[in-house]
Amino acid sequence: MKLYYSPGACSLSPHIALHEAGLSADLEKVDLAKKITASGHDYSQINPKGYVPALEMDDGGVLTEGPAIVQYIADRSGNRELAPPAGSPARYRLQEWLGFIASEIHKGFGSLFDSKVPDEAKVSARDRLIKRLAFTDAALAKQPYLLGSHFSVADGYLYTVLRWCEYVKLDLATWPNLLAFSARVAARPAVRAAMLAEGIAKA
Numbered sequence: 445m446k447l448y449y450s451p452g453a454c455s456l457s458p459h460i461a462l463h464e465a466g467l468s469a470d471l472e473k474v475d476l477a478k479k480i481t482a483s484g485h486d487y488s489q490i491n492p493k494g495y496v497p498a499l500e501m502d503d504g505g506v507l508t509e510g511p512a513i514v515q516y517i518a519d520r521s522g523n524r525e526l527a528p529p530a531g532s533p534a535r536y537r538l539q540e541w542l543g544f545i546a547s548e549i550h551k552g553f554g555s556l557f558d559s560k561v562p563d564e565a566k567v568s569a570r571d572r573l574i575k576r577l578a579f580t581d582a583a584l585a586k587q588p589y590l591l592g593s594h595f596s597v598a599d600g601y602l603y604t605v606l607r608w609c610e611y612v613k614l615d616l617a618t619w620p621n622l623l624a625f626s627a628r629v630a631a632r633p634a635v636r637a638a639m640l641a642e643g644i645a646k647a
């Protein structure tokens with residue numbers, strides 16, 4: 445497998461999943477502005493969508509979309525805590541969280557990062573994002589991880605997007621459960637290893 449990534453971007457989520465799953469994969473950094481990979485390949489030939497993450501699977505096919513990639517990694521590892529068995533009620537809960545993080549939180553940050561989005565639209569995107577973060581904070585009031593007592597690939601994804609709060613001047617301390625969650629996930633050896641590999645954590 446090979447993961448195409450950009451340091452600290454949403455590709456950190458499948459990178460964490462790989463480490464949590466104990467699966468080895470090659471890593472290739474992508475220059476998102478130039479759409480060129482570190483080895484000099486045209487990234488739009490690898491993923492015509494032009495964004496990270498993309499995962500080259502063992503059969504040579506390229507899988508895109510973070511929520512699909514993390515489920516593929518979890519299923520490959522057979523670790524049923526990372527992703528409950530396909531078809532089980534818990535698997536649908538995982539997909540519910542992955543969909544929520546992708547469309548409501550990840551893309552909420554996306555609008556705030558986009559210099560072409562007008563200020564007025566940014567205000568409403570920010571208000572919406574704050575509501576989504578408050579909802580997630582409440583869900584984590586009674587359990588350490590999104591699915592309950594165990595870390596799943598949804599937690600790696602949530603952690604990845606929460607790291608962006610500081611770039612848009614959202615104080616994570618506003619949501620004590622999210623703050624505690626972030627610290628809990630950051631302390632996991634697999635998460636640290638992924639961040640060290642991306643050069644976004646101190647050794």
Ligand SMILES: N[C@@H](CCC(=O)N[C@@H](CS)C(=O)NCC(=O)O)C(=O)O
Pocket residue numbers: 453454455476494495496497508509510511546554
């Ligand atoms: N729908 C995609 C979105 C991925 C995405 O937003 N990637 C960002 C980084 S977090 C990116 O590569 N942006 C550069 C671009 O779109 O050109 C997914 O969930 O995987």
